[in-house]
Amino acid sequence: xxxxxxxxxxxxxxxxxxxxxxxxxxxxxxxxxxxxxxxxxxxxxxxxxxxxxxxx
Amino acid sequence: xxxxxxxxxxxxxxxxxxxxxxxxxxxxxxxxxxxxxxxxxxxxxxxxxxxxxxxxxxxxxxxxxxxxxxxxxxxxxxxxxxxxxxxxxxxxxxxxxxxxxxxxxxxxxxxxxxxxxxxxxxxxxxxxxxxxxxxxxxxxxxxxxxxxxxxxxxxxxxxxxxxxxxxxxxxxxxxxxxxxxxxxxxxxxxxxxxxxxxxxxxxxxxxxxxxxxxxxxxxxxxxxxxxxxxxxxxxxxxxxxxxxxxxxxxxxxxxxxxxxxxxxxxxxxxxxxxxxxxxxxxxxxxxxxxxxxxxxxxxxxxxxxxxxxxxxxxxxxxxxxxxxxxxxxxxxxxxxxxxxxxxxxxxxxxxxxxxxxxxxxxxxxxxxxxxxxxxxxxxxxxxxxxxxxxxxxxxxxxxxxxxxxxxxxxxxxxxxxxxxxxxxxxxxxxxxxxxxxxxxxxxxxxxxxxxxxxxxxxxxxxxxxxxxxxxxxxxxxxxxxxxxxxxxxxxxxxxxxxxxxxxxxxxxxxxxxxxxxxxxxxxxxxxxxxxxxxx
Numbered sequence: 078x079x080x081x082x083x084x085x086x087x088x089x090x091x092x093x094x095x096x097x098x099x100x101x102x103x104x105x106x107x108x109x110x111x112x113x114x115x116x117x118x119x120x121x122x123x124x125x126x127x128x129x130x131x132x133x
Numbered sequence: 134x135x136x137x138x139x140x141x142x143x144x145x146x147x148x149x150x151x152x153x154x155x156x157x158x159x160x161x162x163x164x165x166x167x168x169x170x171x172x173x174x175x176x177x178x179x180x181x182x183x184x185x186x187x188x189x190x191x192x193x194x195x196x197x198x199x200x201x202x203x204x205x206x207x208x209x210x211x212x213x214x215x216x217x218x219x220x221x222x223x224x225x226x227x228x229x230x231x232x233x234x235x236x237x238x239x240x241x242x243x244x245x246x247x248x249x250x251x252x253x254x255x256x257x258x259x260x261x262x263x264x265x266x267x268x269x270x271x272x273x274x275x276x277x278x279x280x281x282x283x284x285x286x287x288x289x290x291x292x293x294x295x296x297x298x299x300x301x302x303x304x305x306x307x308x309x310x311x312x313x314x315x316x317x318x319x320x321x322x323x324x325x326x327x328x329x330x331x332x333x334x335x336x337x338x339x340x341x342x343x344x345x346x347x348x349x350x351x352x353x354x355x356x357x358x359x360x361x362x363x364x365x366x367x368x369x370x371x372x373x374x375x376x377x378x379x380x381x382x383x384x385x386x387x388x389x390x391x392x393x394x395x396x397x398x399x400x401x402x403x404x405x406x407x408x409x410x411x412x413x414x415x416x417x418x419x420x421x422x423x424x425x426x427x428x429x430x431x432x433x434x435x436x437x438x439x440x441x442x443x444x445x446x447x448x449x450x451x452x453x454x455x456x457x458x459x460x461x462x463x464x465x466x467x468x469x470x471x472x473x474x475x476x477x478x479x480x481x482x483x484x485x486x487x488x489x490x491x492x493x494x495x496x497x498x499x500x501x502x503x504x505x506x507x508x509x510x511x512x513x514x515x516x517x518x519x520x521x522x523x524x525x526x527x528x529x530x531x532x533x534x535x536x537x538x539x540x541x542x543x544x545x546x547x548x549x550x551x552x553x554x555x556x557x558x559x560x561x562x563x564x565x566x567x568x569x570x571x572x573x574x575x576x577x578x579x580x581x582x583x584x585x586x587x588x589x590x591x592x593x594x595x596x597x598x599x600x601x602x603x604x605x606x607x608x609x610x611x612x613x614x615x616x617x618x619x620x621x622x623x624x625x626x627x628x629x630x631x632x633x634x635x636x637x638x639x640x641x642x643x644x645x646x647x648x649x650x651x652x653x654x655x656x657x658x659x660x661x662x663x664x665x666x667x668x
Contacts, residue, residue: 078363078367078370078371079367079371081371081372082185082366082367085185086369086370089188089192090431093423093426093430093431094427096419096423096426097424097427099423100416100423104159104416104420104582107416107582110411110412110580111162111416112162112408112412112417113163113164113165114165114395114400114401114421114497115164115493115496115497116165117404117407118407119220119407119500119504120407121503121504121513121514
C-alpha cells in the first residue's frame, strides 16, 4: 500500500469510528424517542377502526 | 437524610435500566441499518469500480449526499405524516406539494423497494443455504476448496459435480420468501427486530474476529507471493486518479451509499411518517448511518476484498464479480473460515447472522407498498400483504428461474444505481423548493436529541443537488454519447438484460396507474384526518 493508500485508509476508518462513537455517546446522554425503522409502530395491525371505516 | 438516601438508592436502581434502554436503542438502530449491502454488496461494487479509486467518491457521497438526504427524508416524512395521517410515498409527496403532480415521483418510492426486494430476498436465501451447507458439511472447508465453482453451480451460473440444477437453490428461495411474508403477515417484524438485539452484536463480534483473521493471513500461498494482505489492502485503498474521470464510478458510489443507508428508497419517508413531533429524527438518522458505515467500511471492506485478493487473485476476483456484485462474498468467505479454528462453526454462525440482518432489511422494504395499498385502496394490512406477496413472487421467480444472474444484476444496476439517485434528487428539490430549507431545519429541531449542524442548510441547498445533478447528468451524457459522437458505438445489451429493462419499465407504469387510481382515496383519508384533528 502506498502513502496515499495509507492516508485514505486511516482517515476513512478514523472518520467512521469517530462518528459512530460520537453518535453512541449522544444516544447514551439523550432522552428517549430515538427510533430504528423496524422499531416504529406502523399502527396498521389493529382491526378496522372508526378512522378507517371502509377497509376491506 | 432518609429522603436523600432513598433518592440515591432509587437512582442507583434506575441507572442500569436506563443503560439497558439506551443499549437497546443502539442495537435496534444497528439491527435496522446493517444488511447484506454492507458485507456482500459493498465489496463487490468496490472491485467492479477500480478498488481504491472508488473510496474517494464513496466518502464524498456519504458526507455530501447520504447523511444530508437521510436527514431530509426523516424530516419530510415526519412532517408530512403528522400533517396528513398518510404514510405512503405518493401520498406524502402529494401532501407536501398540496396535491401537486409531484405525487407521481412517489411511484419511485414504491418501485425501488419492491424491485430491490425481488432480488434481495434471493440473495438472502443464499445466506440461509450456506448456513445449511456448512452445518451438513456439503461445503468441505479445507485448503484448495472449489468455492467459486460451488457457488456458480449453486446459483445456476453453471452445472457440475456439486449441483446439476437449481432445485436446491429454489427450495431455499421459497423458504426465505415465505418466511418474510409470514413474519410481515403476522405482524412479527417488530418481534424479529427484538431478536436482532442479540443477533446484531453477535454478527459484529464475529465480523471483527473474521477481519482480524484476514489481516493476519500474510501470504497463504507462497507460490503466489504477490497475493498477500499488504497488496490486497493496497488494491482497495490506493487511489487510481484516472478512474475518477469515469462517471460510472461516481454513480456507483452514490448508489452504494444510498443503498446501504436505505436513503432514496422511500423506506425512511414511510417509517418516519408514523412518528410524532416529540420523536427525534436527527440523532436517529445519524446513528443509523454511522453504524451502517462502521459495518461497511471497517468490517465489510476489511473482510471480503482482502480475502478475495489473497485467495482468488485480481483477475479471478474480477471474473467473480462480473456476474453480480454479491457473488464475491460467497466465493471468498469459505476460504477465510477454512483458515480459522472452529471455522465450520464460525461460517455457519456468520451466514445465519447475515441472513437475519438481511431479513430486517427486506421486511422494511415491504412497508412502503403495504402502506400504499392500505391508503390508496382501503385494504387492511393482511390483504395488502397478500397482494404484495403475489406481485413480488412473480418478479422474484423471474430472478431465480432465468439462467445466470443477469436479471438480478440488471435490476440492481437500474433500480439501485439509477432509480435511487433519481428519487433522492427529487426529494432534494422538494426539500429545497417546496418544504423550504429553513422550515425543514425548524421541523428537524422538534424532539431532536441533537441539533442539525450549522453546515446542513448550505450543503443541502447548494452542494448536494449540484453534486447529484452533475453525476446523473454526466452519466446520461456518457450513455447517450453515440447519438452525437459518431466515433462512439452503442454498447450492445444482452437479450435478457433488454427484456428485464422492458418488464421493469412496464412495472413502473403499472404502479403509475395505481397511484393515479389511488389518489382520490388518499385525498378522502387526508380530509377525514384533518376533520378528526380539528374535532
